[in-house]
Amino acid sequence: MSAESATPLTAPRPAKPKPAIPSGVLGVLIFIFTEIMFFSGLISAHTIVKSQAAGQMWPPYGQPRLPVGETALNSLALLVSGIVLVFTWFAFKRDPERARIPLLLSIVLGSVFVGFQGVEWVALLSEGLTMQSSAYGGFFYLIVGSHAIHAVGALIALIWAYDRSSKGLLTSTQLGTVSAFWYFVVLVWPVLYWQVYL
Amino acid sequence: MMRVGMSTLLAFLALSALPEALWACPVCFDSSDENRQAFLATTIFLSILPLGMVAGAGIYIRKRVRGSRKNPANTK
Amino acid sequence: MAETLAEVQKQEVHGHDHDHHDQGFVSKYIFSTDHKIIAMQYLFTGMLMGVIGGYMAYVFRMQLAFPGISVPGFGQVSPGEYNSLITNHGSIMIFWVAMPVLIAAFGNYLIPLMIGADDMVFPRINRLSFQVFFISSVVLLLSLFVEGGGFGGAWTSYPPLSASGDYNLTQLGASLWLIAVALEFVAFLLGGINFITTLMNSRAPGMKAYDIPMVCWMIVIASILFMLSVGPLLAGAVMLLFDQTLNTGFYDPARGGDPILWQHLFWFFGHPEVYVVLLPAIGITVDVMATFSRKKLFGYKLVLYTAVATGVLSFFVWAHHQFIAGIDPRMANVFTVTTLLISVPIAEMLFVMIATLYGGSITLTTPMLWALAFLAEFLIGGVTGIFLGASGADIYFHDTYFVLAHFHYTFFPIAIIGTFCAFTYWFPKMFGKMMNETLGKIHFWGTIIPFNFIFIPLFVLGMGGQHRRIYNFEHFPEIAGPEYFQLRQIATIALLIMLAFQVVFFFNVVMSWWKGEKAGKNPWKANTLEWTTESPPPHGNWPVEELPTVYRGPYEYGHPDREEDYWPQNLPG
Ligand code: HEM
Numbered sequence: 001m002s003a004e005s006a007t008p009l010t011a012p013r014p015a016k017p018k019p020a021i022p023s024g025v026l027g028v029l030i031f032i033f034t035e036i037m038f039f040s041g042l043i044s045a046h047t048i049v050k051s052q053a054a055g056q057m058w059p060p061y062g063q064p065r066l067p068v069g070e071t072a073l074n075s076l077a078l079l080v081s082g083i084v085l086v087f088t089w090f091a092f093k094r095d096p097e098r099a100r101i102p103l104l105l106s107i108v109l110g111s112v113f114v115g116f117q118g119v120e121w122v123a124l125l126s127e128g129l130t131m132q133s134s135a136y137g138g139f140f141y142l143i144v145g146s147h148a149i150h151a152v153g154a155l156i157a158l159i160w161a162y163d164r165s166s167k168g169l170l171t172s173t174q175l176g177t178v179s180a181f182w183y184f185v186v187l188v189w190p191v192l193y194w195q196v197y198l
Numbered sequence: 199m200m201r202v203g204m205s206t207l208l209a210f211l212a213l214s215a216l217p218e219a220l221w222a223c224p225v226c227f228d229s230s231d232e233n234r235q236a237f238l239a240t241t242i243f244l245s246i247l248p249l250g251m252v253a254g255a256g257i258y259i260r261k262r263v264r265g266s267r268k269n270p271a272n273t274k
Numbered sequence: 275m276a277e278t279l280a281e282v283q284k285q286e287v288h289g290h291d292h293d294h295h296d297q298g299f300v301s302k303y304i305f306s307t308d309h310k311i312i313a314m315q316y317l318f319t320g321m322l323m324g325v326i327g328g329y330m331a332y333v334f335r336m337q338l339a340f341p342g343i344s345v346p347g348f349g350q351v352s353p354g355e356y357n358s359l360i361t362n363h364g365s366i367m368i369f370w371v372a373m374p375v376l377i378a379a380f381g382n383y384l385i386p387l388m389i390g391a392d393d394m395v396f397p398r399i400n401r402l403s404f405q406v407f408f409i410s411s412v413v414l415l416l417s418l419f420v421e422g423g424g425f426g427g428a429w430t431s432y433p434p435l436s437a438s439g440d441y442n443l444t445q446l447g448a449s450l451w452l453i454a455v456a457l458e459f460v461a462f463l464l465g466g467i468n469f470i471t472t473l474m475n476s477r478a479p480g481m482k483a484y485d486i487p488m489v490c491w492m493i494v495i496a497s498i499l500f501m502l503s504v505g506p507l508l509a510g511a512v513m514l515l516f517d518q519t520l521n522t523g524f525y526d527p528a529r530g531g532d533p534i535l536w537q538h539l540f541w542f543f544g545h546p547e548v549y550v551v552l553l554p555a556i557g558i559t560v561d562v563m564a565t566f567s568r569k570k571l572f573g574y575k576l577v578l579y580t581a582v583a584t585g586v587l588s589f590f591v592w593a594h595h596q597f598i599a600g601i602d603p604r605m606a607n608v609f610t611v612t613t614l615l616i617s618v619p620i621a622e623m624l625f626v627m628i629a630t631l632y633g634g635s636i637t638l639t640t641p642m643l644w645a646l647a648f649l650a651e652f653l654i655g656g657v658t659g660i661f662l663g664a665s666g667a668d669i670y671f672h673d674t675y676f677v678l679a680h681f682h683y684t685f686f687p688i689a690i691i692g693t694f695c696a697f698t699y700w701f702p703k704m705f706g707k708m709m710n711e712t713l714g715k716i717h718f719w720g721t722i723i724p725f726n727f728i729f730i731p732l733f734v735l736g737m738g739g740q741h742r743r744i745y746n747f748e749h750f751p752e753i754a755g756p757e758y759f760q761l762r763q764i765a766t767i768a769l770l771i772m773l774a775f776q777v778v779f780f781f782n783v784v785m786s787w788w789k790g791e792k793a794g795k796n797p798w799k800a801n802t803l804e805w806t807t808e809s810p811p812p813h814g815n816w817p818v819e820e821l822p823t824v825y826r827g828p829y830e831y832g833h834p835d836r837e838e839d840y841w842p843q844n845l846p847g
């Protein structure tokens with residue numbers, strides 16, 4: 001639509017009530033609900049298969065143990081990234097310019113998390129844990145991999161938001177939408193960590 | 199309303215204790231206790247979760263709508 | 275044509291391009307973001323898939339009634355082909371006909387018009403939704419022609435049969451089938467987000483929660499149910515796809531997996547899914563009934579709350595599909611109770627329909643006939659569900675033709691009767707022409723009577739213990755008694771008659787569209803907002819100055835203080 005046709009808005013419409021939640025945020029929220037159910041499905045499946053493991057050996061005999069400690073540290077990076085994003089939001093409310101640095105920091109921390117997970121995978125693969133090696137390996141890669149895909153997607157969205165903010169175009173709805181998704185990625189991780197690693 | 203809910207719940211519990219006779223059935227006792235509990239836990243988890251989420255969202259939106267309706271009235 | 279304020283705002287927020295006036299055919303009809311065009315795309319794709327699904331039913335019913343004959347228009351049916359036809363018939367009718375037509379097509383068409391909005395909130399996501407859906411349809415149809423043939427493991431796709439090409443002999447077909455289903459879900463996720471957000475945020479000024487026409491509520495509640503139940507199935511589908519392609523062992527007991535797991539994940543979605551399609555159909559029929567009995571809908575809030583209660587309960591009943599799959603009998607008991615409980619709200623909605631009709635001045639137009647038929651036929655489906663829900667009875671009934679007849683008595687009223695009801699009711703709005711009533715009634719009776727002759731015999735077959743997944747009953751002499759063959763033949767002949775009568779429908783559509791009588795804005799004298807604009811509505815639905823404001827609920831018929839017996843929602847005073 002061109003700018004000219006937008007200007008002559010003659011007849012004033014009766015005011016519409018302001019939506020309780022902006023459409024963009026509501027849309028993402030509904031999407032996140034679905035995603036939560038998706039991960040719940042994975043976790044439930046995992047719980048059930050785990051409970052059936054032969055002789056209650058989990059991880060099964062001969063399969064490598066997961067790096068519990070290193071991943072805990074790595075999870076910290078992700079959590080901090082989420083907290084930084086909360087600060088980004090408040091900074092943005094005061095002055096959109098000031099939001100750029102914390103946004104960038106959040107992206108960097110998130111990328112560290114994803115990168116380190118990748119390194120971990122390579123190590124585990126070389127130790128003989130694959131999707132086919134056991135149900136244990138299958139669920140590990142399935143659940144952690146699903147999370148990784150979401151993390152990468154959310155990071156791309158954050159980078160897009162950063163790009164818009166450096167052009168001064170970022171709106172608060174956009175930031176809210178993108179952050180909502182990143183919060184989901186951050187908050188679902190501790191649950192997955194608890195279920196898969198511990 | 200409360201009473202109906204309570205009696206439904208009680209009926210549930212009473213009925214779930216009924217099929218003692220089926221304890222002879224091989225399928226049910228084939229699997230381990232842990233497995234049975236896992237099924238029960240995930241069943242409850244998966245059923246309650248979506249309802250909880252929607253209820254939460256519903257209550258939040260209701261509050262927001264109520265709040266935004268009140269405010270303009272106050273300023274008038 | 276002027277753009278509306280809402281669109282201007284939308285454009286600011288989403289930066290979307292809404293200018294498709296004076297553009298070519300392709301951008302106007304293929305890549306449009308207008309909700310009405312997208313609705314038509316869904317409608318016609320869904321109907322086309324419906325014709326394909328009907329053709330499949332014709333082929334396998336012929337094989338069942340006359341085993342081994344060369345079916346005209348197909349040829350000899352091999353066991354593999356038979357399985358593939360059954361599987362894809364079921365998948366198509368549920369996922370590519372009922373869902374796209376009832377929810378996507380009518381949801382897209384009706385929600386913005388009925389709530390006085392100029393379009394959906396996210397028009398481009400809406401377009402994407404259809405594109406993904408279209409791709410999914412193509413993938414599904416392709417899967418029928420790959421090496422090894424289409425997938426034949428039933429629409430429920432239970433592993434281990436579905437998990438490995440070694441068992442089902444359709445390696446590629448099975449994976450393509452699964453991918454098509456997953457894509458279809460993605461399309462409806464995108465659509466669902468749009469429906470829910472639009473109903474929440476774009477209502478006309480003055481339209482409060484209880485002024486929303488029931489059909490909009492129902493489509494949105496159905497979308498919420500869908501969004502909440504589909505996640506676990508998608509998780510299960512990913513696992514199944516990995517089992518098929520990457521040789522993982524999620525469902526393979528020999529490797530620590532669990533095949534029953536899939537049944538849980540599938541039915542956790544599968545049962546809410548039946549209400550996902552049921553609720554929109556109920557919404558359509560109550561709207562039509564209120565209009566043609568010129569009476570206020572009985573108990574608006576009752577219907578709404580009942581629908582919500584149904585939605586809540588629908589998350590607690592799924593294991594009634596697995597009574598004999600080896601689940602814990604104590605769990606089976608709980609699920610029996612919940613299953614019987616859920617028939618209460620369903621029955622309540624049917625009673626509401628009867629109460630709405632009671633004492634009304636009923637006009638038996640074609641849409642009204644369809645609505646009444648929905649009531650009558652769905653009743654049988656719901657009642658037989660109660661037999662199946664009793665876990666004791668189900669040990670005998672499970673996987674017999676009784677189950678098959680039960681769910682056809684539910685799905686047919688929903689997907690076919692509901693669709694015809696909506697289509698004949700809103701046809702004047704969609705195309706600006708009236709449909710021919712005589713042809714409409716011929717088509718109605720030509721569909722309803724044979725329908726009962728198809729499925730009542732199947733109830734009898736099921737009670738006789740006939741298993742529902744048998745290719746050729748002659749291979750099982752113990753259960754192939756001649757009386758059963760006669761029943762099967764009655765069903766098949768009735769199907770042929772019913773299919774033949776569909777020609778009347780398509781003829782009627784084409785003729786009415788081409789030279790039907792002009793409809794005008796409000797041919798049925800109905801109250802809801804879509805009847806206040808032109809037929810068919812222009813781009814943007816109303817001119818900016820005329821975007822409606824709402825003053826009352828949608829069912830104010832026969833108000834004692836008014837001369838006309840209807841009172842449109844947008845009239846002040
Ligand atoms: C009053 C409500 C209903 C009750 C109590 C009910 C109960 C049941 C039960 C217990 C079964 C399992 C039978 C078996 O496999 O042994 C079943 C199957 C089925 N029902 Fe219903 N049902 C109801 C409504 C519906 C509705 C509204 C639909 C469709 C929209 C529907 C569609 C189906 C389908 C598709 C199956 C068979 C699935 C399969 O095995 O392929 N039902 N129903």
Ligand SMILES: [Cu+2]
Nearest residue numbers: 545592594595
């Ligand atoms: Cu069911």
